[in-house]
Amino acid sequence: MSNDAGIAVLEVGGSHVTAAVVVPGGWTVESVRRTPLDSKTSADRIVAQLGQAAAQLPLANGLALALPGPFDYATGVAWYRGVEKFDSLYGHDLGKSLRELLDLDRVVFVNDAEAFAVGEWTAGTLQGLSRCAGVTIGTGIGTAFLADGRVVRTGDSVPPGGELYRTTFRGKPLEDWISARAILAAYGSAPGVKEIADAARAGEARALEVLVDAFTCLAEALTPWLDRFEVTRVVLGGSISGAFDLVRDVFDFDVTVTEDTEHAAIIGTAAVGYGA
CATH class of the missing domain: 3.30.420.40 (ATPase, nucleotide binding domain)
Known part of the structure; x- marks a missing residue:
């Protein structure tokens, strides 16, 4: 991993996406940009919104995303249904879409509640x-x-x-x-x-x-x-x-x-x- 570039992160909610860079070691969070996200639109549009947020970040080390479930975090496939957000992504390989859109080898997904707890353990x-x-x-x-x-x-x-x-x-x-x-x-x-x-x-x-x-x-x-x-x-x-x-x-x-x-x-x- 290139420490100079930091770690590019998207924190994704039903109405927003926050793009940030985390610098390991001191675990400082830099370049925080929070933008609205329409989670009720089409799958292509959701992917485009996430791609636009990620494109603001240095992606030399790939991209890590925190997302709510239901989601298969290992494979990158979304299984949202009846939760009033991201329903259009049901069965969609979000990892594949983002890798192709951003020309990345590495896209990692993390459960948002687990990300919160680990963040508190790491620096809270x-x-x-x-x-x-x-x-x-x-x-x-x-x-x-x-x-x-x-x-x-x-x-x-x-x-x-x-x-x-x-x-x-x-x-x-x-x-x-x-x-x-x-x-x-x-x-x-x-x-x-x-x-x-x-x-x-x-x-x-x-x-x-x-x-x-x-x-x-x-x-x-x-x-x-x-x-x-x-x-x-x-x-x-x-x-x-x-x-x-x-x-x-x-x-x-x-x-x-x-x-x-x-x-x-x-x-x-x-x-x-x-x-x-």
């Missing part, structure tokens, strides 16, 4: 911990369980695939209890979770109750897996982690909140993608 709140976990809370729940910085997806000590969202809680999928959709449904009417959190901080009891209930479900669903995996600390990220100051008392284990989910995910994508 999980540094030095042998058994830890990262949880992202937004449109859904993302999780990653780390043993000495390596993601563990198999075995009895982690949920299926290492993904807590695939479990049920009180007879329903976990995301029916804790997700943007679940919180908005429980509250009744609000433009977003941020507004509910603002109302709670302003003293509205109903808003606080809804948030405490949702995070209590997360804490109870997570605890058995933390015990099995012998986790010593959890870091929360994602848009809804901004409500942590209101709900910290529901957690009876060591939990912290990230300073910047996107920044951590960018570092983690570079670390995972290039085995650094």
Whole structure:
């Protein structure tokens, strides 16, 4: 790997793509450019948007992308269906398309929740911990369980695939209890979770109750897996982690909140993608 060029990273969400360069060693993040992304358009157009973002970066070391699932990260094939974003990519070999478009030999894909956790272990709140976990809370729940910085997806000590969202809680999928959709449904009417959190901080009891209930479900669903995996600390990220100051008392284990989910995910994508 050419250290001079750094590691080119795209952090991809449903409405944005962030292009950045990560310099290994000090793990500094440079040349950050965040642009809108239309995830509901055609496959060709999505590929073009990603290509335009990547073309701004030095690509001597290839390209690493953090993406939400469902996605086959090893083969680069997307399997989005019914998730209201990237549906046109279902069955599409995104790795092949980007390699051809950008004339690259190396394009690496990383699960966005795993990228976040590894970034926190590499240069954030999980540094030095042998058994830890990262949880992202937004449109859904993302999780990653780390043993000495390596993601563990198999075995009895982690949920299926290492993904807590695939479990049920009180007879329903976990995301029916804790997700943007679940919180908005429980509250009744609000433009977003941020507004509910603002109302709670302003003293509205109903808003606080809804948030405490949702995070209590997360804490109870997570605890058995933390015990099995012998986790010593959890870091929360994602848009809804901004409500942590209101709900910290529901957690009876060591939990912290990230300073910047996107920044951590960018570092983690570079670390995972290039085995650094």
